[in-house]
Amino acid sequence: MLNTSKIKNVISIICVLISNLVNGQKITHYDGSVYLDSLKIINASFKIKYLNTGTNDIQFYINKNSDIKKLTYRNKRIKYKILEVIEDLKKISIQNSFPLKFDLNISYSYPLDRIESKIFAYNPNWIELSLYTGWFPVNIEDKNYSYRLEVSVPKNYEIIGNGDIKKEGPHTIIVNNDNHFDIPLVLSKRFQHFKSYNNKIKFFSVQLSSEKIREIKESSSAMYNFYQSNYGNSLTESLVVTVNPFEHDMSYARRGFISLSLLDGYGLIDKKVLAHEIAHLWWQNAKTGVWEDWLNESFAEYSTLKWLEKTFPPEIFAKQLRKYQEAYKKPTKISQTTTGDSNWHSIAYYKGPYILYQLEKNIGEEKMLTFMRMVHKNKISTTEKLVDVLVGFADERAVNQFRSEIY
Numbered sequence: 001m002l003n004t005s006k007i008k009n010v011i012s013i014i015c016v017l018i019s020n021l022v023n024g025q026k027i028t029h030y031d032g033s034v035y036l037d038s039l040k041i042i043n044a045s046f047k048i049k050y051l052n053t054g055t056n057d058i059q060f061y062i063n064k065n066s067d068i069k070k071l072t073y074r075n076k077r078i079k080y081k082i083l084e085v086i087e088d089l090k091k092i093s094i095q096n097s098f099p100l101k102f103d104l105n106i107s108y109s110y111p112l113d114r115i116e117s118k119i120f121a122y123n124p125n126w127i128e129l130s131l132y133t134g135w136f137p138v139n140i141e142d143k144n145y146s147y148r149l150e151v152s153v154p155k156n157y158e159i160i161g162n163g164d165i166k167k168e169g170p171h172t173i174i175v176n177n178d179n180h181f182d183i184p185l186v187l188s189k190r191f192q193h194f195k196s197y198n199n200k201i202k203f204f205s206v207q208l209s210s211e212k213i214r215e216i217k218e219s220s221s222a223m224y225n226f227y228q229s230n231y232g233n234s235l236t237e238s239l240v241v242t243v244n245p246f247e248h249d250m251s252y253a254r255r256g257f258i259s260l261s262l263l264d265g266y267g268l269i270d271k272k273v274l275a276h277e278i279a280h281l282w283w284q285n286a287k288t289g290v291w292e293d294w295l296n297e298s299f300a301e302y303s304t305l306k307w308l309e310k311t312f313p314p315e316i317f318a319k320q321l322r323k324y325q326e327a328y329k330k331p332t333k334i335s336q337t338t339t340g341d342s343n344w345h346s347i348a349y350y351k352g353p354y355i356l357y358q359l360e361k362n363i364g365e366e367k368m369l370t371f372m373r374m375v376h377k378n379k380i381s382t383t384e385k386l387v388d389v390l391v392g393f394a395d396e397r398a399v400n401q402f403r404s405e406i407y
Contacts, residue, residue, distance in 0.1 A: 025058055026051040027139050030147035036187065039124055039154055042110040048137060052098045059083075063134035064090040065114040069107040073098075088116040089134045110135055119248045126206060126244055127187040128259065130252075136183050143181040149174040153187060160186045160204050160242055162257035178236075180255040180284060186242045197221040201278075205243035212266050216243070216274075223275045226307050227282055230369060231376045234281035241274075253280040268316070272304060279303040285379045294334050295381065298352025299372075305353050324354035334406045335383070355405050359390075362398040 029049040036042055050058065062068075064085050071078050073096065083091040094104075113122045120133050129135040151172045153159050162184055163176030174185075190206045194213050198221040205213075220241070228234065241258040251260045251273050258277045262270045283299035305324065309317050327350030330343070334355070337347050360368040371393045380386050383406055390399055 025055055025139065026053070027060075027142045027145050029145055030136065030149075030183065032136070032147065033150045033152075034185075035152045036112075036127075036157075036159075037152060037154060039127070039157075039187075040112055042112065042129075042135065043107075044110065044136070045107040046105070046137060048104045048106065050098070050102050050104060052100055052102065056095060056097055058094045058096070058098065058104070060092050060137045060139050061086075061089045061134055062092060062108070062137050063110055063115075064088050065116075066090075066108045066110045066134075068092075069109065070105070071107075072105045073102065078104075092137070106137055119246075119250050123246075125188055125190055126246070128185070128242070128244060129187075130184040130259070131182040135185075144179065145181070146177045146179055147175075147183055149183070151185070154189075157187055157189045158191050160191070160240065162240065162254055178255070182254050184254060184257055184259065186244075186259075196224065198225060200224050200237070201239045201241055203241050203243060205245075207245045208243065215266055219271055220274060220278065222311070223278045223307060224281075226310065227279055227303060230306070230372070231282045231303070232373055235284060236281060239278070239281060241277075251277055253277040253284070255281075255284055268312075272308065272320075275304045275307050276300050279307075282376050285376075285381045293339075294348045294352045295383065295386065297348040298334075298356060299375070301349050302353040302356040303372075305357060321354075321357075324350045324357065327351040328354040328358075355402070359394070359398065359402055362401070363394045367393050 027048055028051050030046055031049075032044060032046040034042060034044045052058075065088070068080070071080055071094070078094060078096060080092050080094045083093045085091070112127060115122050115133050117133060120128050120130070131138060131140075147163075149161070150168075151159050151161075151174060152170060153172065159165075159172050159174075161174040161176075162179065162182075163174050165172060165174050167173075176183075186204065188204075188206060192203075192205045192208055192213070194203050194205075194217060195201060196203070197217050201220050201224060203213075203216060203220075208216075224234075236256045238256050239258065240256065241260055243260045243262065246261055247263055248261050249263060251258070258274075258280075260270075260274055260277065263273075264270055277300075279300040280296065283296050283303065285295065305321070308320055327346045330346065330351060332343055332347055332351075334347055334352055337344050363371070371390065374389055374392075375386065378389070380389060387399065387403055387406075390402060394402070
């Protein structure tokens with residue numbers, strides 16, 4: 001995900017949620033029926049499959065304005081408590097004796113016009129739901145659940161999600177058996193449909209001019225082709241990008257899904273954001289306990305930096321590079337900051353990529369390219385394993401320098 005200071009509060013909230021959740025519970029699958037018939041309110045029912053590894057206190061978060069109609073376990077109503085409210089989410093706790101594997105059933109309503117996040121505020125022409133709006137019961141630590149949704153939307157409206165989508169009568173079925181995390185949905189009756197010139201990316205937008213669509217088709221193809229030629233095949237061959245009509249500074253990537261917001265009419269800023277998010281098709285391996293990890297963000301941004309270097313005139317690239325150089329001067333080590341810290345963005349998105357850029361200068365572009373391919377191919381997910389791989393490509397001096405900049 002690429003963000004700026006205006007949305008750091010969103011990241012901080014997520015980190016608070018992570019720190020407050022109890023270890024020992026894991027959501028493995030959602031099976032849900034979702035009705036948005038009125039465009040004013042969601043009525044949803046979920047069967048949630050849990051794996052319990054030692055706790056009788058099951059917790060999850062949901063939007064604070066949701067009205068839980070029924071919560072059942074083994075076909076019996078079960079009591080719950082609201083422990084706290086953080087921003088627009090409330091924390092639900094259930095005390096009970098649970099087996100190793102069990103199902104929890106929940107039915108609730110969710111008023112769309114009471115979404116308090118300005119970024120995802122209700123708009124009938126573009127309704128966007130995700131982890132950030134707390135529209136579904138979520139345990140933030142779970143990053144590999146699957147889901148199947150049966151969604152009902154008003155006539156003439158289309159629903160876009162992450163996964164295999166098909167129509168069955170009046171319903172849209174969305175199945176995702178290999179999700180990273182999150183269940184993003186976008187609803188509109190004005191979708192423009194188009195594909196990148198290489199047919200690798202499907203776009204859904206509203207209000208884009210034919211010239212902007214042509215630019216996006218061309219540049220997104222170039223980005224994808226550049227990464228594929230450099231790093232090998234992506235983690236998924238199916239990518240959906242929704243381009244919302246709002247000028248907020250939050251775009252994010254899920255495996256196979258990107259939500260993109262345009263800030264400068266698809267100029268350098270927006271192209272750089274899209275390049276970063278597309279790069280996540282190659283760099284989204286880390287599962288080291290934090291919500292976003294430098295192995296995801298710094299590698300995606302370094303890849304973006306290389307695309308900029310190969311695509312734009314030297315003076316434009318040099319100007320961009322100065323931002324990374326300034327962050328590189330900060331004394332904070334990558335290992336000393338995590339998602340939500342005040343300096344996380346500058347360290348993960350600027351200092352980290354520049355460390356990789358410096359590594360390239362130390363070992364040479366050809367070795368760096370082979371190193372990056374190896375990291376991607378082996379889905380390296382920890383810094384320790386990353387250093388182990390680097391030993392095969394760099395001398396002791398370069399390895400020690402790299403290690404000293406991380407730890």
